[in-house]
Amino acid sequence: MSFISKPxxxxxxxxxxxxSPTEREALDSGTSWWEKELFMGAPNWETFNSYPYPKLSLxxxxxxxxxxxxxxxxxxxWEIHEQKALPDHVWxxxxxxxxxGLIIPKEYGGRAFSSFAQSRVMSKIASRSLTTAVxxxxxxxxxxxxxxxxxxxxxxxxxYLPGLARGEEIPCFGLTSPEAGSDAGAIPDTGVVxxxxxxxxxxxxxxxxxxxxxxxxxxxxxVVGLAFKMYDPDHLLGEQTEYGITCALLPASHEGVxxxxxxxxxxxxxxxxxxxxxxxxxxDWIIGGVxxxxxxxxxxxxxxxxxxGISLPALSTSTSEMTYLNEANSEIASDTYMLEAFRYLVxxxxxxxxxxxxxxxxxxxxATEGMRKVVNHGMDxxxxxxxxxxxxxxxxxxxxxxxxxxxxxxxRRYDSMLTDVFDLHLQEVLELENPHISKADATGxxxxxxxxxxxxxxx
Numbered sequence: 001m002s003f004i005s006k007p008x009x010x011x012x013x014x015x016x017x018x019x020s021p022t023e024r025e026a027l028d029s030g031t032s033w034w035e036k037e038l039f040m041g042a043p044n045w046e047t048f049n050s051y052p053y054p055k056l057s058l059x060x061x062x063x064x065x066x067x068x069x070x071x072x073x074x075x076x077x078w079e080i081h082e083q084k085a086l087p088d089h090v091w092x093x094x095x096x097x098x099x100x101g102l103i104i105p106k107e108y109g110g111r112a113f114s115s116f117a118q119s120r121v122m123s124k125i126a127s128r129s130l131t132t133a134v135x136x137x138x139x140x141x142x143x144x145x146x147x148x149x150x151x152x153x154x155x156x157x158x159x160y161l162p163g164l165a166r167g168e169e170i171p172c173f174g175l176t177s178p179e180a181g182s183d184a185g186a187i188p189d190t191g192v193v194x195x196x197x198x199x200x201x202x203x204x205x206x207x208x209x210x211x212x213x214x215x216x217x218x219x220x221x222x223v224v225g226l227a228f229k230m231y232d233p234d235h236l237l238g239e240q241t242e243y244g245i246t247c248a249l250l251p252a253s254h255e256g257v258x259x260x261x262x263x264x265x266x267x268x269x270x271x272x273x274x275x276x277x278x279x280x281x282x283x284d285w286i287i288g289g290v291x292x293x294x295x296x297x298x299x300x301x302x303x304x305x306x307x308x309g310i311s312l313p314a315l316s317t318s319t320s321e322m323t324y325l326n327e328a329n330s331e332i333a334s335d336t337y338m339l340e341a342f343r344y345l346v347x348x349x350x351x352x353x354x355x356x357x358x359x360x361x362x363x364x365x366x367a368t369e370g371m372r373k374v375v376n377h378g379m380d381x382x383x384x385x386x387x388x389x390x391x392x393x394x395x396x397x398x399x400x401x402x403x404x405x406x407x408x409x410x411x412r413r414y415d416s417m418l419t420d421v422f423d424l425h426l427q428e429v430l431e432l433e434n435p436h437i438s439k440a441d442a443t444g445x446x447x448x449x450x451x452x453x454x455x456x457x458x459x
Contacts, residue, residue, distance in 0.1 A: 033349040035359040054116035054348050063111070067097045068121055072128040080131050084268040090132065095167025100139040103146060108157065109165035115350035119310045119343055134269040137311040138216045139164065144171040144225045144249055144287075146303045151288040151295075156249065160223060173225035174212035174274045175300070184245055184300055189228040191246060193236050196280035204236060206248070206286075208256075208279040218272040219262045224250050225287070226274075227296050237290065245296035247287045254279065310347065332374050339370050 034051070037043040056064065074090050086094075094100065102118050104110025113121070118140055126133035139145055145164045148157055163169035180186035189210035196205050210228055218224070230243040250257060256279035262272040283290050287299065346363045349356050393403040 033352065033356040033359060035349075035356060039358075051348050051352070054114070054344055054351060056117055056120065057114070059111075060113055060117035060120075063113075063117075064120060064124060067099075068124050071097075071099070071125065071132070075129040075132055077129045077131065080129060081268055085270070086132060086135060094132075094136060098165065098167075099136045100167050100170075101145070101165030102140045103149065104161055104165040105149070108161035110161070111165075114347075115310055116344075116347040119347050122311060123343075131267045131269045134216065134267065138173070139171050141311045142175075142300075142303055143173050144223055147173075147225060147247060147287050147299055148249070150303065151247075151292055151299055152249075153284075153289050155284075156287065160249070164223075169222045170217055170220050171223050171225065172215050172217040172221035172274070173227075174210065174215050174218075175227045176212060176214045178211060178213050184227055184297060187227060187229065187245070189226070191228045191230045191248070191281075193230070193232040193234070193283075194280075195236075198280065198282050203282050205280055205282040206230065208248075208276055208281060210274070210276050210279075212274040214263055214265070214271060215274050216265075217270050218259055218274050219270045221252050221259070224252050224257065224274055226250060227300060230293055237293075243294035245300070246293050247296040247299050248281060248285045249287055250279075250281060250285060254281070256280070310350065335370050335374050339367060342366065 034043070034048055037047070071090070071093060074087075074093060080086060098109075098111050099121075101108075101110035102113045102121065104112065106112045122133055122137055122140075125136060144160060148160055152160075160169060164171060174189075175184060175187070177187045177189060179188055189208075189212070191206035191208045194205065194207050195202055196207065197203075198205060208226070208228065210226055212218075212226070215221075226248050227245055228248070230246040232238070232241055232243065235241070252259060256276050258273075258275045260273035260275055262270070265271045286293055288295070292299075342363060346356075346359060349359060389398075389403050389406050392398050393400065398406070
């Protein structure tokens with residue numbers, strides 16, 4: 001067959017357009033792990049079985065048992081939705097106890113947790129409050145901290161990492177654009193090499209024009225990471241004109257940077273716009289310095305691998321497990337088991353030090369689709385709750401006002417994606433779901449009722 005395939009391959013190869021530097025950068029980004037053997041159809045199961053099962057260190061377990069438990073006890077997702085923001089005392093606790101610096105090394109004041117520990121922490125927080133989980137995820141996944149750790153200069157690390165670890169600096173990262181979404185290769189944002197004024201001196205830098213949308217934490221950020229396409233039309237740096245995607249780090253207070261209207265993504269975590277027109281920055285604000293000009297795609301792909309493999313699967317797994325607690329549904333149980341197994345596999349690969357871009361991309365897709373499926377099942381379970389309330393009303397166990405109250409609480413409960421009952425004002429729901437509870441108990445006239453379960457139910 002080679003006498004057919006070789007000429008055909010040669011003809012097709014000549015007909016295909018050449019690969020651009022950005023596309024080549026994308027192909028070379030990331031690493032592979034054991035999943036490579038699986039996709040090749042020849043997995044070595046002995047190798048697979050030899051990988052260590054992810055475990056928490058004593059320090060990580062203590063953090064989960066103490067600081068995370070305390071944070072969860074402070075959260076009321078319904079109240080957060082009503083106020084459309086995390087309470088100030090919650091934000092203060094998050095900052096003071098290192099929730100924003102889980103990935104930052106201890107020499108900079110961070111906690112230096114493993115990928116598995118990050119996943120467990122985020123999953124537990126998400127079981128109590130989606131808003132809080134997302135707020136903590138961004139600084140620990142695709143954000144300036146992750147990029148600085150792997151690509152930043154020592155000066156940049158010393159400047160930003162201690163503040164990020166202590167929560168004194170709040171990061172966001174501007175990738176998504178109105179015209180391109182999160183497709184980094186299509187972003188219209190630009191940075192043109194030129195001379196400009198900075199701190200009273202004329203220096204070589206970039207004239208930036210950018211418009212970013214749906215940027216998590218932007219409304220409260222103090223430091224902004226930006227992805228843009230860099231150009232040098234006057235060849236001030238050399239012969240190259242187009243450098244491709246580049247990443248830079250700017251103080252949110254820098255002249256010309258505009259943090260615009262806040263978006264409403266559903267859960268009320270901070271999310272908004274970041275814009276700038278003819279904003280001048282020095283070249284040494286490029287993450288890693290001038291030598292990293294044009295390497296933004298690689299940065300994004302490799303850091304996205306960590307974020308996609310930890311944050312979103314952790315959120316999806318927590319949602320799945322909470323839903324299962326309400327109804328022993330076979331599909332919910334099996335999907336939750338697979339999601340949890342997938343999380344262990346992915347974090348094991350990340351713990352090995354790799355950046356498996358393909359596996360983590362699949363993890364993101366599979367986890368979010370799995371979450372959507374189990375949430376739909378959970379909504380079906382929640383809707384059947386109305387039948388139980390109607391039966392109790394018909395049999396005289398509760399009156400119409402009490403029935404409406406139960407249905408109202410149940411709607412709040414699912415609207416917030418909370419599928420376990422934590423608050424005392426939902427005690428009546430618990431009593432109704434226990435068949436041995438008497439009529440007097442169900443209507444709340446008996447004061448000798450058991451206390452509601454703690455919010456510390458682990459996912």
